[in-house]
Amino acid sequence: MCNEYRFKTTLDRITQEFSQLRLPIHWAGGAPNLEPRESIRPTDPGPIVIGTPDGPELRQLRWGFPRAKGGPLINFRSEDRRFPQGRCLILADGFYEFTGDKAPKSKWLFRAADDGPFAIAGLVRDDRFTMLTTEPGPDIAPYHNRQIVILPRDQWSAWLGPADAQPPLAPLPAGSLKVEQIR
Numbered sequence: 001m002c003n004e005y006r007f008k009t010t011l012d013r014i015t016q017e018f019s020q021l022r023l024p025i026h027w028a029g030g031a032p033n034l035e036p037r038e039s040i041r042p043t044d045p046g047p048i049v050i051g052t053p054d055g056p057e058l059r060q061l062r063w064g065f066p067r068a069k070g071g072p073l074i075n076f077r078s079e080d081r082r083f084p085q086g087r088c089l090i091l092a093d094g095f096y097e098f099t100g101d102k103a104p105k106s107k108w109l110f111r112a113a114d115d116g117p118f119a120i121a122g123l124v125r126d127d128r129f130t131m132l133t134t135e136p137g138p139d140i141a142p143y144h145n146r147q148i149v150i151l152p153r154d155q156w157s158a159w160l161g162p163a164d165a166q167p168p169l170a171p172l173p174a175g176s177l178k179v180e181q182i183r
Contacts, residue, residue, distance in 0.1 A: 002120075002131060002148045003074060005095040006109075007047055008036035009117040014047075014091060017117060018056060023157055025049065027058040040092075042074045048122060048129050049089040051160030056089075061129050076123060078132040078149055084163030088129055089119035089156055096182070097143045107182040108143055112150075113175060119156055121149040121169060137171025139179065147171055 011034050018025040032047070040046045042064045049056045064072025093116070098105040112118045121132040132149040140147040151159055155167035 002095050002097070002133075004039055004041050005046075005090075005092045005120075006038050007034070007040060007092050007117075008038070009091065009093050010034065013117065014058070017153070018049075018156075021153060021156060023056050023160075025056045025058055026054060032058060032060060042072050046129070047091040048124065049091065049119070049160065050124055051087070056160055061124065061127050063129060063131075065125055065128050065130050072128075073130055075133045075146075075148070076130050078121070078134050078169040082163075082166060083123060083132075084166075086123045086125060087159055087166075088122045088124045089151065089159060090122040090129060090131060091117060092120055093117045095120075095148060097140070099143055104183060109180045109182050110140070110177045111180070113178050119151050119153075119159075121151050121159060132169060134169055134171055137176070138174040139172065139177040143179070150176075 011031060015025055034047055043062055045060045046063050047060055049058055064074045067073055094109050094111045097108050100106050122129045133146045134149050136144055136147045149169045150172055158165040158167045
């Protein structure tokens with residue numbers, strides 16, 4: 001499952017993506033510092049978008065819900081579940097999966113076929129977020145038995161919207177992602 005992703009997209013590009021969907025994005029205070037990051041790992045802060053009465057709001061929160069035992073809860077199964085509250089979009093432009101039995105494992109970078117940014121379905125609790133997962137789609141299945149839920153752009157508004165507007169959570173169709181071996 002995803003335990004590392006990247007975000008190298010500029011704030012201007014994110015603003016443009018949301019504007020094209022007629023979802024003007026805002027943030028509290030001055031413009032956030034979204035430095036390009038090759039690696040965002042559990043407990044690191046990451047850029048997310050939540051729905052507010054004033055529209056989509058960009059924030060930076062830490063990845064992983066705290067648990068009493070073990071590490072943070074970074075992935076959460078979505079099958080047969082409804083998420084009426086606490087939904088967010090996790091902004092990314094790539095994520096990594098690892099294969100092999102021995103270290104160092106092979107590392108694979110998955111990106112959108114159009115090379116653009118994408119949004120992972122997530123949940124927010126207090127000042128933390130977690131990613132939703134589902135069964136693997138055809139682009140991921142050769143590498144892992146689960147995958148993060150990547151929402152198509154036309155579902156971003158519904159995911160941030162009211163509880164009854166939850167879009168379907170499913171893997172992307174074949175050819176939606178391209179993969180590159182990093183090591």
